[in-house]
Amino acid sequence: MSKNDTLSQSDAIAHLGERLKAYRIGKNLTPEEVAVSTGISRAAIYRYESGQPIRVDVLGKIADLLQVSLESLLGVGVEYFSSALGFFERMRQLEETAEQLSVLFGPISYLLTTDRYDTILADVLAESIPHDVEGRDQFILEIEKILKILKARKKSFQERKPHIISLISAAELEYFYKTGFIGCSNPQGVNLADRMQAAKDEVVNIISLLYEQPMGVQIGVLVDSAPGASFQIFKQAEHSEVAVSPYKLGSFANIRIGVATISSAPESVRLHNDLTFQLWERSLKGERAAKYLFETLGL
Incomplete structure (x- = not known):
């Protein structure tokens, strides 16, 4: 069994x-x-x-x-979410009891971002929604609700401190660093220098975590190919679930297109656990990973 x-x-x-x-x-x-x-x-x-x-x-x-x-x-089987709002709420529920999280959400796991990230995210999400898209007003209204759920997730994570294994693509992180924390190309009325600094602050925060290696936080930096889809495994005492997501909270965010899934099927959990192990084994860690990012990004 x-x-x-x-x-x-x-x-x-x-x-x-x-x-x-x-x-x-x-x-x-x-x-x-x-x-x-x-x-x-x-x-x-x-x-x-x-x-x-x-x-x-x-x-x-x-x-x-x-x-x-x-x-x-x-x-029974798979839960499907065509709404980022509902999907993030389901993630919040699962994280409230998870003992360990294995995360590949680019460019950085939201749970490991700084408080300043939250202050900019609302604007980034709004920028990511084209002005001519159908239902834009409804998506804009949902942003406040999404942010409330995300902040509740981060607060729960910081208070409960479940073990987290966070996998980060070096290529995606470099792209984030070079383009800045923006929701679309050439966003209007935006201080690009400030957004570039915001992205740099998040990268520096990750490098600091790599050097410090705080209890319960393991970060692996992938320097070769990484999966295109984002996923997160929620491990609990008696069962596990895996979420696969098309939604994105970094630069060029996406909260409106795609279908996310959450599954407790043993095969899905096992395959994603195996994938996490393979990626973790090949990733750079600790001071070596920090130095790689520091040198690659010219910090």
């Missing part, structure tokens, strides 16, 4: 409530709006999202409203 088969029924119900909340947030619906549309009481919606048992017929009504399969809500 695999670790993924050892979840208790109460744990499974609790995770169902978390998924309900993530998909609801991804649809920009309040519990009140779900209640009105489904004929289910608002109090019941709150109970279900908090992990209370839910009848199958009621779950079906909510699934139809959220346009998500029962399989995804139940965590």
Whole structure:
């Protein structure tokens, strides 16, 4: 029996409530709006999202409203997210109980960024949305909600301090350093010198972490080919999940296009664990990695 088969029924119900909340947030619906549309009481919606048992017929009504399969809500197979907002909320939920995180999100894992990164990110995300794209106003409104979820993720990480293995592509980091922290090419009304400095500050922060090697933080710098897709593994005491994402929070960010997935399937978890191990073995670490970045970037 695999670790993924050892979840208790109460744990499974609790995770169902978390998924309900993530998909609801991804649809920009309040519990009140779900209640009105489904004929289910608002109090019941709150109970279900908090992990209370839910009848199958009621779950079906909510699934139809959220346009998500029962399989995804139940965590059978793969959870699919076409909304960055819902996906980041689901990541927040999983990180709250994860004991170890293995991360390949470029150019830098959001969890290891500085506080200044957060102050600029709102503008970068807004810049990444073309002015002529359909539904731009809705995407702009979602940015504040995304930032709230991201900051909650970072706060939880800093307080809980789960072990993190962060893999960073040297080529992607160099591109970030040279182009600056911007959301699109030639953003209008932007102080490019300030954005270049912001990118440099993040790179310097990573180099400092490589030198200091704080407890529970392991960083590997990849100097050869790296996977094109971003992923994160959430390891917990009795089970693990892996998230694969098209969404990006660095330069030329993307919060509107793509489908992210989260899976607890043993094969998916195993393959991504194997990939992490292979990449970690080939990566530069500690002082050697710091010196490589320092020299390559001409700092």
